[in-house]
Amino acid sequence: MLEYLIRRLAGTIPVLLAVSVFTFAFVHLLPGDPARMVAGPEASLEQVNRVRTELWLDRPIWEQYIRYLDQMAHFELGRSIKTHEPVSKLIGERFMPTLWLTVWSMVWAVIAGVGLGVLCGVRRGGWADRTAMVAAISGISFPSFWLGLMLIDLFSVHLRWLPTGGYGTWQHFVMPAFTLGSGVAAVMARFTRSAFIEVAAEDYVRTARSKGVPEQGVIWTHTLRNALIPVITLTGLQFGFLLGGAIVVETVFTWPGLGRLLIDSVNFRDYPVIQAEILLFALEFVLINLIVDLLYGLVNPEIRLK
Amino acid sequence: MPLLNVRGLDIAFPGEHGPIEVVHGLDLTVEAGETVAIVGESGSGKSVTALAITRLLDHAGGRITAGSIGFTDKSGALRDLAQESPEAMRHLRGPEIAMVFQEPMTSLNPVLTVGRQIAEGVMLHQGRSEAAALAEAKRLLEAVRIPDAERQLGRYPFQLSGGMRQRVMIAIALSCRPRLLIADEPTTALDVTVQAQVLRLMRGLQRELGMGLIFITHDMGVVAEMADRVVVMQHGKVVETNDIGPLFAAPQHPYTAMLLDAVPVLGALSDEPLPAPFVRRGEAAVPQDTVRRDAAPVLELEKVTTRFDVRRGFRLAGRIHAAEQVSLTVAPGETLALVGESGCGKTTTGRSIIRLEEPRSGTIRVNGEDVSRLNSANEKRLRRAVQFVFQDPFASLDPRLTIGFSIAEPIHTHKLATGPAVRARVQALLRQVGLLPEHANRYPHEMSGGQRQRVCIARALASEPSLIIADEAVAALDVSIRAQVVNLLMDLQARLGLAYLFISHDMAVVERVSHRVAVMYLGQIVEIGPRQAVFGDPQHPYTRRLLAAVPVPDPARRNRHDGLDDSEVPSPLRRPDDIPVVAPLVEVGPGHFVARHQVGGMY
Numbered sequence: 001m002l003e004y005l006i007r008r009l010a011g012t013i014p015v016l017l018a019v020s021v022f023t024f025a026f027v028h029l030l031p032g033d034p035a036r037m038v039a040g041p042e043a044s045l046e047q048v049n050r051v052r053t054e055l056w057l058d059r060p061i062w063e064q065y066i067r068y069l070d071q072m073a074h075f076e077l078g079r080s081i082k083t084h085e086p087v088s089k090l091i092g093e094r095f096m097p098t099l100w101l102t103v104w105s106m107v108w109a110v111i112a113g114v115g116l117g118v119l120c121g122v123r124r125g126g127w128a129d130r131t132a133m134v135a136a137i138s139g140i141s142f143p144s145f146w147l148g149l150m151l152i153d154l155f156s157v158h159l160r161w162l163p164t165g166g167y168g169t170w171q172h173f174v175m176p177a178f179t180l181g182s183g184v185a186a187v188m189a190r191f192t193r194s195a196f197i198e199v200a201a202e203d204y205v206r207t208a209r210s211k212g213v214p215e216q217g218v219i220w221t222h223t224l225r226n227a228l229i230p231v232i233t234l235t236g237l238q239f240g241f242l243l244g245g246a247i248v249v250e251t252v253f254t255w256p257g258l259g260r261l262l263i264d265s266v267n268f269r270d271y272p273v274i275q276a277e278i279l280l281f282a283l284e285f286v287l288i289n290l291i292v293d294l295l296y297g298l299v300n301p302e303i304r305l306k
Numbered sequence: 307m308p309l310l311n312v313r314g315l316d317i318a319f320p321g322e323h324g325p326i327e328v329v330h331g332l333d334l335t336v337e338a339g340e341t342v343a344i345v346g347e348s349g350s351g352k353s354v355t356a357l358a359i360t361r362l363l364d365h366a367g368g369r370i371t372a373g374s375i376g377f378t379d380k381s382g383a384l385r386d387l388a389q390e391s392p393e394a395m396r397h398l399r400g401p402e403i404a405m406v407f408q409e410p411m412t413s414l415n416p417v418l419t420v421g422r423q424i425a426e427g428v429m430l431h432q433g434r435s436e437a438a439a440l441a442e443a444k445r446l447l448e449a450v451r452i453p454d455a456e457r458q459l460g461r462y463p464f465q466l467s468g469g470m471r472q473r474v475m476i477a478i479a480l481s482c483r484p485r486l487l488i489a490d491e492p493t494t495a496l497d498v499t500v501q502a503q504v505l506r507l508m509r510g511l512q513r514e515l516g517m518g519l520i521f522i523t524h525d526m527g528v529v530a531e532m533a534d535r536v537v538v539m540q541h542g543k544v545v546e547t548n549d550i551g552p553l554f555a556a557p558q559h560p561y562t563a564m565l566l567d568a569v570p571v572l573g574a575l576s577d578e579p580l581p582a583p584f585v586r587r588g589e590a591a592v593p594q595d596t597v598r599r600d601a602a603p604v605l606e607l608e609k610v611t612t613r614f615d616v617r618r619g620f621r622l623a624g625r626i627h628a629a630e631q632v633s634l635t636v637a638p639g640e641t642l643a644l645v646g647e648s649g650c651g652k653t654t655t656g657r658s659i660i661r662l663e664e665p666r667s668g669t670i671r672v673n674g675e676d677v678s679r680l681n682s683a684n685e686k687r688l689r690r691a692v693q694f695v696f697q698d699p700f701a702s703l704d705p706r707l708t709i710g711f712s713i714a715e716p717i718h719t720h721k722l723a724t725g726p727a728v729r730a731r732v733q734a735l736l737r738q739v740g741l742l743p744e745h746a747n748r749y750p751h752e753m754s755g756g757q758r759q760r761v762c763i764a765r766a767l768a769s770e771p772s773l774i775i776a777d778e779a780v781a782a783l784d785v786s787i788r789a790q791v792v793n794l795l796m797d798l799q800a801r802l803g804l805a806y807l808f809i810s811h812d813m814a815v816v817e818r819v820s821h822r823v824a825v826m827y828l829g830q831i832v833e834i835g836p837r838q839a840v841f842g843d844p845q846h847p848y849t850r851r852l853l854a855a856v857p858v859p860d861p862a863r864r865n866r867h868d869g870l871d872d873s874e875v876p877s878p879l880r881r882p883d884d885i886p887v888v889a890p891l892v893e894v895g896p897g898h899f900v901a902r903h904q905v906g907g908m909y
Binding site: 211 | 360362365366396397398399400401404405407409412413414415416417418426427430431462464465475478479481
């Protein structure tokens with residue numbers, strides 16, 4: 001077990017390296033000059049050049065990358081070009097709101113998705129199944145910015161039940177988490193349904209019925225436990241979707257999270273912040289999938305015991 | 307009053323144009339303590355009948371459209387299972403009627419422990435606590451002779467062999483002491499020695515519990531071992547019902563007679579050294595002598611070894627010694643049968659010859675040419691000279707290609723013909739395997755299993771090979787079709803002088819087709835020789851065990867298994883530093899060699 005954990009954690013290093021190379025390269029390919037942004041539109045060419053030298057931006061790109069790696073090796077993320085604050089502080093402030101947003105979105109997505117999926121699987125072909133699947137396709141098709149704006153219009157502007165945006169109480173979570181999680185819930189519902197239907201046709205489900213197990217037991221103990229195994233893998237992969245979706249949803253609901261920080265940094269060409277954030281996203285994604293794989297072993301004895 | 311009394315049962319499934327009736331007017335009675343075998347080929351409606359009696363049919367999409375299923379329950383009340391509510395049926399399944407299914411590999415829930423799966427029914431129907439139910443589960447595991455029952459309770463199905471899983475299934479079925487047990491092909495997926503163990507176990511438990519037993523099978527050998535009475539089904543109808551003795555001695559219905567004739571009987575050719583095709587009852591078998599002993603062998607294997615590494619993380623945890631120094635030769639026109647049970651390495655040996663697996667060492671010669679190290683020139687020759695026919699005719703044809711295209715492919719690959727000549731050749735090949743030229747335009751799903759296997763044979767013949775490796779090529783076919791395909795293979799051998807490496811677990815078919823037999827056990831050949839010598843005078847204890855386990859389709863010769871052991875064949879997986887001992891075989895008769903060294907495990 002320990003060997004497995006160490007091996008998996010060691011496996012994240014090449015992933016992160018690759019991610020850092022790509023983000024570094026792409027960020028520097030963006031048109032626009034951070035030195036000009038820092039110095040301001042009124043600054044003279046001389047001032048801009050001085051800023052450029054201060055920020056190492058006049059060095060060859062590989063030299064900048066080496067310096068960046070060296071900093072990373074010392075867990076030093078550098079300072080924001082824009083605000084001169086340490087990147088770690090900027091990210092630290094924004095980390096928890098985004099984490100909570102994705103976690104609650106995922107909780108909603110799993111409960112709604114698996115719940116609906118099982119309902120549809122049990123009543124397959126019935127009206128509940130058809131209605132829910134139409135809803136699921138709609139859930140995938142609605143863009144989240146549109147869904148978010150519609151919710152704000154209904155619940156904040158007309159009904160005045162929920163705040164339009166911001167961060168603080170549980171009321172602030174309702175609409176962003178719902179908006180962000182809906183697409184994932186729809187994917188989960190469709191996937192759970194098909195996994196459930198597939199397992200329901202297995203020989204061991206027939207065996208359970210031949211023992212006289214009541215339908216509830218057939219559904220929950222014998223069918224769902226097996227159907228959940230692929231669903232768990234999907235959950236891990238969908239986290240990546242949530243991290244990406246957070247960028248849009250945070251903008252719609254003025255959420256003080258990493259997504260909005262990323263948008264701001266990209267607009268300002270704030271290289272150190274962009275790089276640190278993307279690296280953090282990659283790390284999160286890898287770690288979440290590690291947790292998912294461990295969970296996988298928990299429900300699947302064949303993985304656990306081999 | 308009989309335990310079960312089915313009258314005029316009709317079963318239908320919904321179809322595109324209204325319901326399709328699959329069982330018509332079925333009558334069936336079973337007394338307490340009686341074993342009734344339902345026999346028939348695929349699609350005869352025998353499994354559907356079992357599902358109808360337990361009403362698991364409701365969950366399989368089918369419906370009982372007419373008739374009654376009278377059943378006398380524990381309290382002595384007569385009930386009609388065709389009319390009972392689903393909830394009432396649920397209370398009957400387990401304590402009154404239980405089932406054992408064909409596929410032990412998929413019939414157990416993979417995420418629940420064995421103990422839990424056995425205890426479930428006990429807790430449900432007898433209201434016992436979990437601890438008491440697990441104690442009962444342990445007792446049941448002991449009753450089905452699973453060693454070390456206490457420890458097995460906490461294990462998962464994937465940790466058990468097929469035979470063990472089927473015992474667990476039987477334990478589940480018997481957990482609430484049912485009065486009627488329905489076993490649907492319970493031993494079809496098992497090896498022959500394991501089958502013998504499971505059959506003996508079921509007979510013993512039935513006697514002990516006084517159950518009625520419905521035994522569904524396509525295997526006449528198993529019927530002869532088990533049944534008191536036989537019901538023969540064809541196309542959803544009962545064509546004949548009779549006691550076992552008279553049915554085997556004098557079948558009344560032509561279909562029954564045909565089934566019995568198609569069944570290979572081990573020992574039928576004990577006085578005949580040559581193979582002989584199947585014939586109708588009363589006709590004499592015509593042995594065929596096709597071997598050209600003076601010619602150079604088409605295939606020579608010399609100490610071919612194929613192993614598979616088993617890794618755990620980065621560490622080499624063990625090796626599967628699938629084929630260990632296998633040496634054999636096949637002459638032109640000769641059939642060498644490679645027999646043994648699952649995991650013995652017979653398939654790996656076949657695959658190593660055509661390089662679906664890469665052997666670690668040893669020499670392979672085809673038509674005298676060394677193909678152990680493949681280069682582009684001898685690879686082409688090898689691929690042309692040796693062809694493979696696989697077990698599953700459904701899986702080994704591309705569903706999106708026409709039959710004609712599949713057969714033409716090797717002709718194009720080896721540039722044996724061009725243009726319209728290809729078409730003519732495909733049609734000739736189809737005719738040669740007993741199909742029609744117009745079949746070339748069909749897709750695999752438009753053909754039956756037997757026809758598809760004929761197509762596979764035609765495709766193998768297309769490159770004009772000198773050797774065909776047939777890996778369980780007739781195992782998946784119904785008995786009557788199997789006999790036809792076996793006869794086709796033998797006919798092609800007589801006409802084309804083909805040599806076969808016939809890989810099979812079915813001793814009775816092997817007796818029909820082969821000139822010589824090689825018995826494999828744990829990756830090694832433990833006995834090889836002329837078929838008559840190996841079958842008539844087996845020298846290796848494993849060969850003897852294998853032959854003794856074969857069910858004989860003759861009710862007068864049953865109950866021979868009481869001396870059989872319950873042990874399992876050990877695993878060919880060994881530690882990396884633990885190389886098995888291989889010694890040269892000892893000659894005990896003309897061309898008859900046997901292993902005298904310890905091969906591992908029991909022998």
